[in-house]
Amino acid sequence: MNIAIFTDTYLPQINGVVTSTITFAEEFEKMGHNVTIMAPDVSRTIKSEKGVWRFRSMVYPGQPEHRICFPWSRQLSKFEDLKIDVIHAQTPFPMGYLALHLSRKYQIPAVHTYHTYFEKYVHYVPFVPKTVTTWFARWESRRFCNQFETIVVPSVHMQDTLSTYGLKVPTVVVPTGMSRRSMSYMDEPAVVRKKYNIPNSARILMYAGRLGGEKNIMFLLDSVAQVCRHVPDLRLLIVGDGPDHQNGYCCIENLNAGC
Numbered sequence: 656m657n658i659a660i661f662t663d664t665y666l667p668q669i670n671g672v673v674t675s676t677i678t679f680a681e682e683f684e685k686m687g688h689n690v691t692i693m694a695p696d697v698s699r700t701i702k703s704e705k706g707v708w709r710f711r712s713m714v715y716p717g718q719p720e721h722r723i724c725f726p727w728s729r730q731l732s733k734f735e736d737l738k739i740d741v742i743h744a745q746t747p748f749p750m751g752y753l754a755l756h757l758s759r760k761y762q763i764p765a766v767h768t769y770h771t772y773f774e775k776y777v778h779y780v781p782f783v784p785k786t787v788t789t790w791f792a793r794w795e796s797r798r799f800c801n802q803f804e805t806i807v808v809p810s811v812h813m814q815d816t817l818s819t820y821g822l823k824v825p826t827v828v829v830p831t832g833m834s835r836r837s838m839s840y841m842d843e844p845a846v847v848r849k850k851y852n853i854p855n856s857a858r859i860l861m862y863a864g865r866l867g868g869e870k871n872i873m874f875l876l877d878s879v880a881q882v883c884r885h886v887p888d889l890r891l892l893i894v895g896d897g898p899d900h901q902n903g904y905c906c907i908e909n910l911n912a913g914c
Contacts, residue, residue, distance in 0.1 A: 657691070658741050661742065697712065
């Protein structure tokens with residue numbers, strides 16, 4: 656089959672949706688399918704990539720790690736030539752709506768992977784009551800998802816949550832995998848210990864992910880602080896980026912020392 660994946664976030668950005676997009680594409684290709692990724696041009700320096708169509712984008716106001724993609728391009732005049740059999744939308748933003756538009760225009764089945772509990776992100780919307788933004792996040796999620804043939808979710812918990820939104824289309828759980836190649840560095844723990852001056856006797860905990868309020872990292876810090884009372888020789892590494900990066904979430908190595 657010929658598969659088109661639409662996403663508002665892609666390399667060189669790194670996040671869960673990008674990982675999912677790459678994983679899906681690689682596994683589809685291993686199965687013998689052809690994949691074309693429709694993604695934002697983040698750096699404006701990428702001129703040509705095999706299997707990737709880039710669309711102009713701009714930085715999202717107040718969230719520099721996110722982009723707003725402009726879902727139009729002269730390339731779209733050649734979309735029909737790809738002879739796409741299935742459209743896969745990874746995001747419910749401009750590229751997701753472009754996926755829906757092309758699905759209807761060319762009568763192509765479309766599925767959507769619902770990655771994020773958007774109601775957990777309403778704290779980024781200023782001056783609007785949380786009750787209103789939470790209601791809107793659920794309403795828009797339901798409206799968007801109901802326009803697809805099937806919704807893919809990465810966990811049973813998310814599937815259960817969406818069932819409370821009133822979806823009328825089926826959902827299927829497909830956990831986002833990780834290639835062994837991306838985990839190869841884990842074969843070298845000594846490298847991490849040397850880089851951060853961690854003794855071999857110390858135990859290491861690590862958080863890897865977005866640094867934002869919705870991730871509740873302060874709860875993690877409070878929890879690890881309690882663990883330190885019983886496991887004194889402990890190090891916590893926090894790896895990631897996001898709006899809370901400036902709050903000191905970078906590399907906390909010794910909570911007992913008051914970090």
